[in-house]
Amino acid sequence: MVADIVERYPDVDIRRIMREFLNQPGPPQRGRIETEYAFVQIDTRSKTIIINSQATHLVVSPCNYGGVRWWFMCPACNRRCALLYYTGSVWTCRKCLGLHYKSQQSTKTDPWTWYRQAERIARRIDPEFTIKDGFYAANADWWYFPKRPKGMHTATYDRMRAEFFYYLDRGGKMLMGGAMRILENKYA
Numbered sequence: 092m093v094a095d096i097v098e099r100y101p102d103v104d105i106r107r108i109m110r111e112f113l114n115q116p117g118p119p120q121r122g123r124i125e126t127e128y129a130f131v132q133i134d135t136r137s138k139t140i141i142i143n144s145q146a147t148h149l150v151v152s153p154c155n156y157g158g159v160r161w162w163f164m165c166p167a168c169n170r171r172c173a174l175l176y177y178t179g180s181v182w183t184c185r186k187c188l189g190l191h192y193k194s195q196q197s198t199k200t201d202p203w204t205w206y207r208q209a210e211r212i213a214r215r216i217d218p219e220f221t222i223k224d225g226f227y228a229a230n231a232d233w234w235y236f237p238k239r240p241k242g243m244h245t246a247t248y249d250r251m252r253a254e255f256f257y258y259l260d261r262g263g264k265m266l267m268g269g270a271m272r273i274l275e276n277k278y279a
Contacts (some may be wrong), residue, residue: 094193095189095190095191096190096191097174097176097185097190097191097193097222098176098192098193098194100176100177100188100190101127101128101129101176101177102128102174102175102176103126103128103129103131103142103163103175103177103182104173105140105149105161105162105163105173105174106161106173107114107173108124108126108131108133108140109161111124112124112133113272117250120134120136121133121134121135121136124214128177129142129143129182130143130172133149135149136250138150138151140163140210142175142182143182145166145181145182147163147164147166147175148163148164149161149163149164149269150162150163150164150171151164152171163175163184165183165184165187166182166183166185167181167183167184167185167187168184168186168187170184170186170187171246172185172186174186176188176190182238199246200265201265202262202263202265202266202269203262204262205258205259205261205262205265206222206259206262207222208258208260209254209255209256209258209259209262210222212251212254212255212258213236213237213251213255214250216237216239216240216243216251217237229276236252236255236256253268256257
């Protein structure tokens with residue numbers, strides 16, 4: 092059974108909210124911030140936050156070298172968390188919704204696991220890089236990998252390029268192996 096993944100749901104990140112909130116002029120006690128998915132009102136004195144008319148408590152924990160870290164208190168389970176996800180009615184934590192990360196569902200026999208690894212390496216050089224088609228990626232040529240950026244050591248670039256093509260090769264082998272098994276079963 093494939094579980095729901097967090098990437099499918101809108102989220103609100105307390106770290107991003109507090110970064111924007113604390114950069115506003117004036118004493119950081121009350122404020123309003125508009126995020127991609129929500130309108131947020133913050134009151135740091137009473138440690139409450141209102142996300143699209145849903146009130147949630149905030150918790151503060153001290154950091155080792157000074158400062159504090161802010162957390163949401165999940166309205167459903169009272170667990171502290173940095174992200175709340177929206178399902179259409181309430182904002183709750185990942186555990187309450189039974190959500191998982193995409194990486195928790197990947198297996199080494201899935202070709203897209205290997206393609207995502209290759210894509211992750213290429214994104215370290217070019218953040219806009221994507222692998223759109225598995226068959227195309229399996230037959231990728233040397234020109235498919237992003238060009239070496241100015242200032243990157245040649246040895247580092249060569250190592251990343253070798254890893255990229257290793258992962259593409261593994262993904263291609265898994266893809267072809269799966270296709271061969273299907274053909275063998277069909278014509279056996």
